[in-house]
Amino acid sequence: MTLLEVNDLTVNFYTEEGVVTAVDDLSYRIESGETFGVVGESGAGKSVTALSLMRLIESPGRIESGEIIFQGEDLLEMSDSEIRDVRGNKIAMIFQDAQTALNPVYSVGDQIAEAIRHHLDYGDGEARERTVQLLDRVGIPDAESRYDDYPHEFSGGMQQRAVIAMALSCDPDLLIADEPTTALDVTTEAKILDEIQDLAEEFDAAIQLITHDLGVVAKICERVMVMYAGRPVEKAGVEDLYYDPKHPYTVGLMSSIPRIGDERDRLQTIPGTMPDLVDVPPGCSFHPRCPYAEESCTRKEPPLVDPETGDPATIADERAAACLAYTGDLDGELDYEVTVEGEDLDRIEGGRDVQ
Numbered sequence: 217m218t219l220l221e222v223n224d225l226t227v228n229f230y231t232e233e234g235v236v237t238a239v240d241d242l243s244y245r246i247e248s249g250e251t252f253g254v255v256g257e258s259g260a261g262k263s264v265t266a267l268s269l270m271r272l273i274e275s276p277g278r279i280e281s282g283e284i285i286f287q288g289e290d291l292l293e294m295s296d297s298e299i300r301d302v303r304g305n306k307i308a309m310i311f312q313d314a315q316t317a318l319n320p321v322y323s324v325g326d327q328i329a330e331a332i333r334h335h336l337d338y339g340d341g342e343a344r345e346r347t348v349q350l351l352d353r354v355g356i357p358d359a360e361s362r363y364d365d366y367p368h369e370f371s372g373g374m375q376q377r378a379v380i381a382m383a384l385s386c387d388p389d390l391l392i393a394d395e396p397t398t399a400l401d402v403t404t405e406a407k408i409l410d411e412i413q414d415l416a417e418e419f420d421a422a423i424q425l426i427t428h429d430l431g432v433v434a435k436i437c438e439r440v441m442v443m444y445a446g447r448p449v450e451k452a453g454v455e456d457l458y459y460d461p462k463h464p465y466t467v468g469l470m471s472s473i474p475r476i477g478d479e480r481d482r483l484q485t486i487p488g489t490m491p492d493l494v495d496v497p498p499g500c501s502f503h504p505r506c507p508y509a510e511e512s513c514t515r516k517e518p519p520l521v522d523p524e525t526g527d528p529a530t531i532a533d534e535r536a537a538a539c540l541a542y543t544g545d546l547d548g549e550l551d552y553e554v555t556v557e558g559e560d561l562d563r564i565e566g567g568r569d570v571q
């Protein structure tokens with residue numbers, strides 16, 4: 217069952233340098249209970265997409281157009297009080313930096329209990345009890361006595377666990393995790409990712425996992441959307457994406473993962489950086505960095521299509537890519553080869569030494 221459907225979402229920031237289109241005509245869907253990855257380099261528009269779902273875009277930003285249908289209702293049409301009810305209750309977010317998510321002047325337990333009282337209408341005793349259970353469930357040892365600790369008394373990994381407990385406290389249907397493990401060391405990262413996945417299953421929540429790391433995606437996601445300069449450039453099931461990537465940008469992102477990659481040197485890294493969004497290159501915004509770019513790529517914006525047929529992709533399509541190679545507009549072809557060593561996607565870990 218479809219839990220979330222984002223249709224043609226466009227978000228602009230009105231900056232002094234000009235109008236920045238951080239999310240540009242974006243559509244995707246998330247099914248109930250699934251883990252959906254959103255991947256791309258810094259500036260791709262991943263966080264702005266997530267904040268839009270929570271209706272937390274602030275000035276100078278504005279959601280310009282589109283629909284965000286969650287459990288059948290358009291979040292963009294809701295009143296402020298209706299959206300507050302959804303936020304933290306049906307949709308919860310785990311931010312990248314636990315320290316900013318936790319208020320330093322309240323004890324960890326009180327903050328979680330407060331969220332529970334607010335959203336679930338629990339009394340003090342019940343809220344405390346549920347908080348202790350949750351702290352215990354996310355792996356905080358001695359939860360009862362750690363309830364009264366302040367955030368600074370927790371290690372980074374423990375703080376992130378507390379943030380996860382807070383996000384889960386109201387039993388959300390969608391958990392948005394924005395780079396939830398970037399601030400952590402590699403061993404803690406692996407543990408926390410496993411736990412987020414287990415907990416989402418136990419709580420029957422879908423996850424929108426935002427990351428720049430395809431290794432993290434391989435570990436826990438089922439479907440993936442790759443974003444570049446505010447647009448989706450590829451959508452696929454995780455296995456298809458790894459074994460048969462269709463967009464040169466995806467291939468470039470993958471070459472940071474040692475076991476997968478192109479045999480040609482020029483794709484080993486993606487040269488250049490994401491464009492300044494005030495001044496996005498014409499045609500395909502990836503063309504200045506793309507080893508396969510031709511003259512047509514500098515003029516024509518590639519639509520998101522089914523790479524097999526070249527037909528415009530719909531939100532229901534599992535597979536889509538935005539490259540002129542699939543619309544018959546290129547003279548050459550994307551002649552990269554992806555070689556995968558090892559049989560098991562779980563073993564692809566973004567070049568990290570994770571056990």
Ligand SMILES: Nc1ncnc2c1ncn2[C@@H]1O[C@H](COP(=O)(O)OP(=O)(O)OP(=O)(O)O)[C@@H](O)[C@H]1O
Binds near residue numbers: 256
């Ligand atoms: N408050 C803001 N004011 C102006 N522009 C903004 C603001 N927030 C975001 N943007 C613009 O939106 C673009 C996309 O930002 P976003 O944070 O969504 O990227 P991201 O893919 O999540 O990257 P990161 O991994 O660095 O968080 C930014 O490059 C910037 O141009």
